Amino acid sequence: MNNLKVAIPVSSKDDNPTMYERFGRASYFCIIETEDDSSVVLANPAVEARGGAGLRAVEFLISNQTQSVIVPQLGPNADQALRRANITIFQGESLPVKDLIAKWKNEELSKL
Amino acid sequence: MQITIVSGKGGTGKTSLAVSLAMTLENVQLLDADVDEPNCSLFLDLNTKLVAEAKIPIPEINYDLCTLCGACSSNCEYNALMKVPDQILVFEKMCHGCGLCSKICPENAITEVPRTIGHLYEGKNEDFLFNFGALIVGEELSTPVISQLKQLISKDKPIIVIDSPPGSSCPMVETVIDSDYVILVSEPTPFGLSDMKMVVKTLRILEKKFGVVINKDGVGNKELELYCQKEEIPVLLKIPFNLEIARNYSEGIPFLNVLPGMDSELKQMIVDIREALQ
Numbered sequence: 542m543n544n545l546k547v548a549i550p551v552s553s554k555d556d557n558p559t560m561y562e563r564f565g566r567a568s569y570f571c572i573i574e575t576e577d578d579s580s581v582v583l584a585n586p587a588v589e590a591r592g593g594a595g596l597r598a599v600e601f602l603i604s605n606q607t608q609s610v611i612v613p614q615l616g617p618n619a620d621q622a623l624r625r626a627n628i629t630i631f632q633g634e635s636l637p638v639k640d641l642i643a644k645w646k647n648e649e650l651s652k653l
Numbered sequence: 654m655q656i657t658i659v660s661g662k663g664g665t666g667k668t669s670l671a672v673s674l675a676m677t678l679e680n681v682q683l684l685d686a687d688v689d690e691p692n693c694s695l696f697l698d699l700n701t702k703l704v705a706e707a708k709i710p711i712p713e714i715n716y717d718l719c720t721l722c723g724a725c726s727s728n729c730e731y732n733a734l735m736k737v738p739d740q741i742l743v744f745e746k747m748c749h750g751c752g753l754c755s756k757i758c759p760e761n762a763i764t765e766v767p768r769t770i771g772h773l774y775e776g777k778n779e780d781f782l783f784n785f786g787a788l789i790v791g792e793e794l795s796t797p798v799i800s801q802l803k804q805l806i807s808k809d810k811p812i813i814v815i816d817s818p819p820g821s822s823c824p825m826v827e828t829v830i831d832s833d834y835v836i837l838v839s840e841p842t843p844f845g846l847s848d849m850k851m852v853v854k855t856l857r858i859l860e861k862k863f864g865v866v867i868n869k870d871g872v873g874n875k876e877l878e879l880y881c882q883k884e885e886i887p888v889l890l891k892i893p894f895n896l897e898i899a900r901n902y903s904e905g906i907p908f909l910n911v912l913p914g915m916d917s918e919l920k921q922m923i924v925d926i927r928e929a930l931q
Contacts (some may be wrong), residue, residue: 577792590731590732592731592732592747593732593733593747594732596732596735596744596747597732599735600726600736603736603737611706616746619786621742621744622742625740625742626737627738
């Protein structure tokens with residue numbers, strides 16, 4: 542696997558947060574550098590959007606140079622936006638982000 | 654005179670009342686503005702035909718001019734535009750057609766093109782004119798369909814009766830905004846009262862004159878009437894809870910033709926409304 546920035550929606554700023562069940566309305570995104578496993582947790586500006594939160598979240602991830610996302614599920618708009626932005630989408634599950642990254646590295650997550 | 658029938662809760666009897674009221678009046682226009690689910694026509698023996706399409710303007714981007722500055726997407730209130738590295742994506746169904754993007758684009762790269770979201774229909778006989786709007790299935794914006802339906806309001810009709818969508822949000826506001834009087838139909842149940850209070854609040858902000866019709870009178874409790882007394886809201890009419898009304902309704906017969914004396918009660922209600930407006 543190449544070294545990439547991978548984003549995962551989460552609901553807290555904990556050390557090793559669990560993936561949140563929604564994408565656009567997640568409070569935070571945990572963005573992991575897969576080269577050294579360093580991570581930052583950034584507040585999602587789309588969380589209060591009246592509508593189109595998924596699109597606003599994708600725009601935020603693009604501005605943070607994200608190349609891949611691990612998500613629970615996506616609405617049709619966010620899905621289309623991620624694909625048009627050439628961001629690779631992986632199916633996640635409710636696990637701590639470190640476990641998800643380990644699975645991603647082992648190529649155990651399916652590409653959507 | 655334009656009278657709009659609203660309710661907070663759905664299923665309280667807006668359509669029944671709108672149709673029954675319109676049928677008692679002479680030289681009337683009935684407008685079914687519940688465009689998400691227009692069903693006045695079920696109670697009318699009228700052939701209706703398509704008269705117009707309801708459209709909203711959506712942005713189209715000219716990439717010969719676009720510099721991908723992102724002014725359009727970052728200012729879109731509805732998140733209908735999104736900048737990706739090599740283009741601006743337009744999400745048609747998110748667009749409310751406000752036109753801001755085309756006005757602020759520094760390169761004049763955005764033109765607005767119409768997109769059909771609904772259809773407008775008309776039917777008539779003798780002195781009865783009926784119009785309704787229907788939102789296309791899968792579309793979300795009923796408000797523009799309602800505002801375009803209202804453009805079909807006839808200047809030749811002395812009285813217009815409008816059946817509003819339920820609730821108290823934008824579609825309802827658009828429906829009542831230029832009405833002279835609003836009839837609020839409610840049922841005497843906790844749900845009916847709770848939703849009605851939101852409508853009362855909205856109508857007061859809009860500074861509309863309104864009165865209440867209590868439908869299914871006899872079910873629930875007395876809270877609704879006590880609330881109207883306390884808030885000094887006139888109760889215009891009570892329609893009893895009655896199995897025969899429901900039975901006829903299911904066959905497309907409005908309560909006007911079921912309850913004896915209803916014709917004169919509805920006519921009297923209009924006289925009372927006229928007085929209240931003076």
